[in-house]
Amino acid sequence: MTDLKVTRNDAESRYELHLTDETHDGVLAGWAAFDQAPGRIRLTETVVDPAFRGKGVGTVLASDALADIARRGDTIVPVCPFIADHLRKNEIAGAIVDWPGDTPLDSATQGESPA
Template identity: 45%
Template sequence: MPMTDSAEDPSVTRNDGAGRYEIHVDGVLAGYTVFRADTRGRLIFPHTEVDPAFRGRGIAQQLVAGAMADVASRGETVIPHCPVVSAYLRKNDVPGLDVIWPTHPHPE
């Protein structure tokens, strides 16, 4: 029987109450990317954070990939201010995702 790494299968969920997408590994919060809607309903992503215990595993990339796919499926627009989100979007095409690139990205 082949061994699988399913025990560490990360799951990405949207937490509207906290204004963020979260990634859990084995039921533990491993990281999140924060969003807030601007006055036109576009989602601004200012910050992504991964718990140091989970760094080096590609968690941030998996988190942003899941978040962007979900945003696209909802027909929402992204304004990436977070360097992690910006880098992901510059390297990966997300079908159906509407991105508005900020003229002056600012960390938050």
């Protein structure tokens, strides 16, 4: 059985995904880098270790990181193409997204300004 755990590492300015299975014990399988400002977080890069690509690790990382940001109440600025694509395809409850070059949008109702 594989255990995936996403944590926020403020010292490194990134969300980290650690994987534990039969052959790995808490190995860093990927991360999503961010720049934090008051009330806003720019997600700049997502990296998945080549050994774990194609296994859904990036999707878990993006989902859990975005859910945490939404819970914190920060506006998400998706600079990273992987994160932007994930936001376009998936609803993140409570997330407010400021698409680069656009008006901030509620990710649950893309195309409509938040109330």
